[in-house]
Amino acid sequence: MASDAVGGAMLDATLALLPDSIVYERAAPPSENYAWVAREVCHLVKESEGVRGFLVCGTGIGMAITANRISGVRAAVCHDIYSVERSILSNDCQVLCMGARVIAPESAARLLQHWMTLTFQGDGPSAWKVGQIDA
Secondary structure, three states: OEEEOOOHHHHHHHHHHOOOOOOOOOOOOOEOOHHHHHHHHHHHHHHOOOOOEEEEEOOOHHHHHHHOOOOOOOEEEOOOHHHHHHHHHOOOOOEEEEEOOOOOHHHHHHHHHHHHHOOOOOOOOOHHHHHHHOO
């Protein structure tokens, strides 16, 4: 989990609201360079089986664009429950991006906690579509 300088306070507030059952690590200190932060987290996600990433910047968009440039990583900007669910259930997303200027820490924590419970069904109707992403 990491943020740029704009998202630092929101990330800290969100993480403080998570239950102890969710284990996390700050992958990088807040930085002005959101692209560097996103790449650091995404390389960790790509190299580690079952690890997911959470990135925060002003809108979540810059982080998601950068994250999706890393081969084999799928990232989504989500600020509502439906998008959070579909990011995993339909797209096997490994990185959740949010905007500090878009969502309150309380809402972000609830969505992040729910996102962490979801599992992509590799034999479901979306499996072949996800396979086409990296083809």
